[in-house]
Amino acid sequence: MSSATVTDRTAARARAEASLRALVGRDDAVLREDQWTAIEALAVDRRRALVVQRTGWGKSAVYFVATALLRAEGAGPTVIVSPLLALMRNQIAAADRAGIHAVTINSTNPEDWTRIEADIAAGKVDVLLVSPERLNNPGFRDEVLPRLAATTGLLVVDEAHCISDWGHDFRPDYRRIRSMLSELRPGIPVLATTATANARVTRDVAEQLAPPDVAAGSLGDVLVLRGSLDRESLRLGVVRLPTADQRLAWLADHLGQLPGSGIVYCLTVAATQEVAAFLRDRGHVVAAYSGQTETTEREALEGDLAAGRVKALIATSALGMGFDATLGFVINLGAPSSPVSYYQQVGRAGRGTDDAVVVLLPGIEDRDIWAYFASLAFPREQLVRDTLAALADAGRPVSTAALETYVDLNRNRLETMLKVLDVDGAVRRVSGGWEATGQPWAYDAERYARVAEAREREQRAMLDYLTHEGCRMAYLRGQLDDEAPERCGRCDNCGGLPVDAAISESAASDARAALERPGVVVAPRRMWPTALANLGIELKGRINDGADEGRAIARLTDLGHGQQLRELFRETSPDGPVPMPLIQAMVAVLQEWRPSVDVIVYVDSATRPALVRDLADGLSRFLKVPIVGRWSITDPSVQPGRGAANSAQRVAAVGRRYALEGEVPEGARVLLVDDMVVSGWTLTLAARALRSSGAAQVLPLVLAAQS
Incomplete structure (x- = not known):
C-alpha cells in the first residue's frame, strides 16, 4: 500500500480531473467518487482492482486517466486486453483526444507490428491494445510478451467476465492472462472491468487477480468496486408474435418509429442477411453485420451506425462488447440463451441519451439454435485423449488442419479445445502448430458438468423472462445479483413502455412472401x-x-x-x-x-x-x-x-x-x-x-x- 499523503492524493486527483476533461472534451467534467476510488487504487496505491459497473459508467475513463497519471511518473505503457476490434478502434480514438498515444496489435494490421514493437521499445507508446488471441501467438508470446511484462506500467483486462468459466462469454484465450499476471513485476497495478458479472463470476475473477503470493481462494489486497448495474435510460419490452413472418412484419412497420439509430440482433448469420434484405425492400436503410463481414466493411458499417447514416445494423453478437455509440434502440429478433448475455446486448443502447427502446421478439426456433450452440461444449474425454496422443506420437508440431485427420472435431471446437489444453499446460502452441508438453492432464468432468448445468439454468431463466409479469429491469438485474426496486417504472410491465404488437396487412403479406x-x-x-x-x-x-x-x-x-x-x-x-x-x-x-x-x-x-x-x-x-x-x-x-x-x-x-x-x-x-x-x-x-x-x-x- 502506498504511503502517499493527503496532499499527494489531492494533487493526484486534480491531475486526474484535468486528464478527464481532455478525454471527454468538456471543461466542466469531474470524476465521480467511485471513479476516483478506482483511479486512486491503481495510480496512487498501485493495487489490483476489479470494477463491475454498468455500461456507460465510464470504465474506460478510469484506465485512461490512470494511464496519464502513471506515465507522468515514468511508468511503462498500459497494456489493455480487449476482445473486439470495434472496442479497440473506439478506444484509440478516445485516447488520442486526451493526448494519449494508443496503438493496437491484432490480426488485421500485421504490417504494422514491427514498427509498433519498435515504438514500444523506444517508449513512444502510452497504451497498447491487444486481443486475447495475440497472447497465445507463439511469436508474440515468446518475444513480445516477456518484454511487455517487464515494462508494463498498468495491465487492463476489459470484459473480464470472459476469464471465468461461469461468465456468459467465456473465452479460452482470456485464460492466458493468468500467466501474464504471474509474470508482472511486483507493484504493477492491474485493472479488470466488466458490466455483466453476477456474484459468482465477480468472486472468480477477483480471485484470479490476486497476486501469486496470496493463498488460493483469497482476494488479498484486490479492490472490488461493484456498483448498481441499472441502466436508467432503457425501457424494456417483449412482443410475442407466433410466426416468423409476423415478427418480420412488426420490424418493417415499427423500425421507422424507433428513436435514432440502433441494432437489430439476430441469432444466426443467415438471419441477418435475410432480415436486412427484407427491410431494405421495405424502404429501410439497414445493413447486415456479422463475424463473416470483412474487416474494412465492418469498420465502415460501425461508422455509419454511429453517425446515423443507417437506421439499423442487422447484426449477430459480433457487434457486441465494446461498441460505443449513442443508440436509440436495440431489438432482438430471437432471444439469446441467457438473461446476462441479453443484458450485455441491450446495453449497447442508451449511452449518451436519456431514453432508449429495447424490445425482444422471441421465436419458437430460438431453442433449436440454443441447442446447436450448446452442442459445441467442451468435447468428451476420449476425443481429448485422442488429440494428446496424436500430438505425442507425431513428435513434432502439428497444425490444426492436420490434427483434423486424427480427431473427429470441427476446426472451431478443436481450436478451442487446444487453447484450453494450452492454458492447462498439456499442449503448447508453437511455430507450425501445436505440440504436446508431456505434462499430466486430468479431464475435469465434474467442472464441465457444472458449467453445462449452469447454462441450462440460464436458458430456463431466459424463457422465464419472456413470460415474467413483474418488472423486467428488476428481473435482469436479479440475474446479475444486483439489488433492484420492485418496479423500474420504465418497462412494459411497469407501464413505462406501451408495446404495440399491431402489424399492417401489407407488411405481413410482404413478409410471408419473402419467407415463403x-x-x-x-x-x-x-x-x-x-x-x-x-x-x-x-x-x-x-x-x-x-x-x-x-x-x-x-x-x-x-x-x-x-x-x-x-x-x-x-x-x-x-x-x-x-x-x-x-x-x-x-x-x-x-x-x-x-x-x-x-x-x-x-x-x-x-x-x-x-x-x-x-x-x-x-x-x-x-x-x-x-x-x-x-x-x-x-x-x-x-x-x-x-x-x-x-x-x-x-x-x-x-x-x-x-x-x-x-x-x-x-x-x-x-x-x-x-x-x-x-x-x-x-x-x-x-x-x-x-x-x-x-x-x-x-x-x-x-x-x-x-x-
Whole structure:
C-alpha cells in the first residue's frame, strides 16, 4: 500500500480531473467518487482492482486517466486486453483526444507490428491494445510478451467476465492472462472491468487477480468496486408474435418509429442477411453485420451506425462488447440463451441519451439454435485423449488442419479445445502448430458438468423472462445479483413502455412472401482438406471433378421454411414422404433455378430412405427424366454422420461408406438428390464418382442445408 499523503492524493486527483476533461472534451467534467476510488487504487496505491459497473459508467475513463497519471511518473505503457476490434478502434480514438498515444496489435494490421514493437521499445507508446488471441501467438508470446511484462506500467483486462468459466462469454484465450499476471513485476497495478458479472463470476475473477503470493481462494489486497448495474435510460419490452413472418412484419412497420439509430440482433448469420434484405425492400436503410463481414466493411458499417447514416445494423453478437455509440434502440429478433448475455446486448443502447427502446421478439426456433450452440461444449474425454496422443506420437508440431485427420472435431471446437489444453499446460502452441508438453492432464468432468448445468439454468431463466409479469429491469438485474426496486417504472410491465404488437396487412403479406420464397445456393467444395494422406487418401489441392452449384429449399436456421425443415429432420419425426408444403417449395425452387438435366441419381439414406426415395421419384415425374442410379451405402458399419465434425474425417468416412450403383450415360447432366447437406462432402464425393463414370455435369438438389 502506498504511503502517499493527503496532499499527494489531492494533487493526484486534480491531475486526474484535468486528464478527464481532455478525454471527454468538456471543461466542466469531474470524476465521480467511485471513479476516483478506482483511479486512486491503481495510480496512487498501485493495487489490483476489479470494477463491475454498468455500461456507460465510464470504465474506460478510469484506465485512461490512470494511464496519464502513471506515465507522468515514468511508468511503462498500459497494456489493455480487449476482445473486439470495434472496442479497440473506439478506444484509440478516445485516447488520442486526451493526448494519449494508443496503438493496437491484432490480426488485421500485421504490417504494422514491427514498427509498433519498435515504438514500444523506444517508449513512444502510452497504451497498447491487444486481443486475447495475440497472447497465445507463439511469436508474440515468446518475444513480445516477456518484454511487455517487464515494462508494463498498468495491465487492463476489459470484459473480464470472459476469464471465468461461469461468465456468459467465456473465452479460452482470456485464460492466458493468468500467466501474464504471474509474470508482472511486483507493484504493477492491474485493472479488470466488466458490466455483466453476477456474484459468482465477480468472486472468480477477483480471485484470479490476486497476486501469486496470496493463498488460493483469497482476494488479498484486490479492490472490488461493484456498483448498481441499472441502466436508467432503457425501457424494456417483449412482443410475442407466433410466426416468423409476423415478427418480420412488426420490424418493417415499427423500425421507422424507433428513436435514432440502433441494432437489430439476430441469432444466426443467415438471419441477418435475410432480415436486412427484407427491410431494405421495405424502404429501410439497414445493413447486415456479422463475424463473416470483412474487416474494412465492418469498420465502415460501425461508422455509419454511429453517425446515423443507417437506421439499423442487422447484426449477430459480433457487434457486441465494446461498441460505443449513442443508440436509440436495440431489438432482438430471437432471444439469446441467457438473461446476462441479453443484458450485455441491450446495453449497447442508451449511452449518451436519456431514453432508449429495447424490445425482444422471441421465436419458437430460438431453442433449436440454443441447442446447436450448446452442442459445441467442451468435447468428451476420449476425443481429448485422442488429440494428446496424436500430438505425442507425431513428435513434432502439428497444425490444426492436420490434427483434423486424427480427431473427429470441427476446426472451431478443436481450436478451442487446444487453447484450453494450452492454458492447462498439456499442449503448447508453437511455430507450425501445436505440440504436446508431456505434462499430466486430468479431464475435469465434474467442472464441465457444472458449467453445462449452469447454462441450462440460464436458458430456463431466459424463457422465464419472456413470460415474467413483474418488472423486467428488476428481473435482469436479479440475474446479475444486483439489488433492484420492485418496479423500474420504465418497462412494459411497469407501464413505462406501451408495446404495440399491431402489424399492417401489407407488411405481413410482404413478409410471408419473402419467407415463403424458397431457394438457397448450395456452394460446391473447392479444395480438398489438408493432410488427407495421413488417412491413406491421395487427394489434395483444388477439386476439379466435383459438383457444380446446387440448390436447397432453405437452411435449417432460416426464418421461413427453416421451421418446417427443422420439424421434418427432428430425430423423433418418422420417416416418410415429402410433406406437401415442401413439395410446393421444391417446385418453386426448380421453376426459379431451371436446371438443365438428363438423369437423376440420389443419395442413399439409412435414417430416412423413404423420404429421399420419394423426393427422387417426385423430381423424376416433375422433370420427366429417369432415375439411373444411387450413391449407395455399401458399408453400413460406418454410421450416418460419421466424421461430420471435420472435413478430413468426413471425406474418409464417406469414401468408406458409399459407392456408386447404376450406369450414367456418357456426357449426361446429372441432378444429384439428397435430403440435407451438412458438410458438403457426401455430395462432393458422389459428384466425383459420377464424373468418373462419364457425367459431364453434377447439380445437387437437397431439401435442406444445415447452415
